[in-house]
Amino acid sequence: MKKFKFTISGDEYDVHLQDIEENIATIEVNGTKYEVEVKREIKASKTPKLVRKPVVQQPGEGQIKKSQSSGVAIKAPLPGTILKINVAVGDEVKEGQNLLVMEAMKMENQVLAEKAGQVSAIKVKEGDAVLQDDVLIEIS
Template structure:
């Protein structure tokens, strides 16, 4: 969209040129939309103009279905690496800040700590497993 300012007979006009389609220009003058005809020779474009048909959605398509929370918390891998040592098992009670496991990443041992307190519902990895960033390692309840 191009903006122009015109002064005609002492009156100031702000003009936004929205679109030009062949010899019809769609403009906005001081907040009011107009379609104006341009008196010029219409040049034929050599490239074809693609016109796509309207996309029709199937019933139920495009609607987001919110899944209910399991009431738990997932501990995710902070970065890619491999599991070096497990310090908890299913049923263990953990507090915020407890080290749950140690993983090796970039030739360093990294402590993965609990962000919340709870009980370990499931352990999704074992020693030696390779994980990617944001993989679920442990679920807490």
């Protein structure tokens, strides 16, 4: 905060005023920290002091969880509505095969398989509204 140099009885002192809270000042004198009481009138603050409880994290909170799926998730390229689903669970699909048709931005878009495999789950049904990157179909 502020730095001062004092000479007391011929001895020099480097004083760093770090913080003052109410009538307690935290200072550092020649590298040693002290908390000292300041004799002064404490002004009442009109601004309330924000007091928060410490944040306690639950076990596992804040850790990235990897999905255990070994397959490919086909995601919506744009927000839109599912018009037609061309496959069923258990169907074998080839890379580039048309899986479903969705309407986005007043155009029909073909959603294609990114790799060959078997359809393990269909996460949407005809008429569903989806957002970009929503999982539509899983292929294993």
